[in-house]
Amino acid sequence: MAATLGQVLALVLVAALWGGTQPLLKRASSHLQQVHERTWARQLLQETKTLLNTEYLLPFSLNQCGSLLYYLTLAKTDLTLAVPISNSLAIIFTLIVGKVLGEDIGGKRAFAGMVLTVAGITLCITSSVTKTQGQPSTP
DSSP states (O other): OOOHHHHHHHHHHHHHHHHHHOOOOOOOOTTTOOOOOHHHHHHHHHHHHHHSSHHHHHHHHHHHHHHHHHHHOOOOOOOOHHHHHHHHHHHHHHHHHHHHTOOOTTTTHHHHHHHHHHHHHHHHHHHHHHHHSSSSSOO
């Protein structure tokens, strides 16, 4: 099964939604307070109330949109292409957004890792396209 450009772009968007929201979720959850209530019902109510703020809820919702898009894209995309693209690129997006937010991402070694990751993803995509170009198309 060949991946179309639309499927590859959808997987890149999944990676951006997953990876880009991780540093934002980390930052938002660092401001959350521990809640200790006597009953489980009050505990659940207070925890829900604590999580219902835009600083946490917006990146969480975007992250979940990425999961939904991933699920929908998997129906038409080869797993051997979908998993490396989405998961590997998510790490890169996490590093990029983390750097923008002022986090220490590891310097030259992190950059080298990102270059190698992109090279590997490029090989996966190229292999998928090359493999299917020689095969007759099926309706």
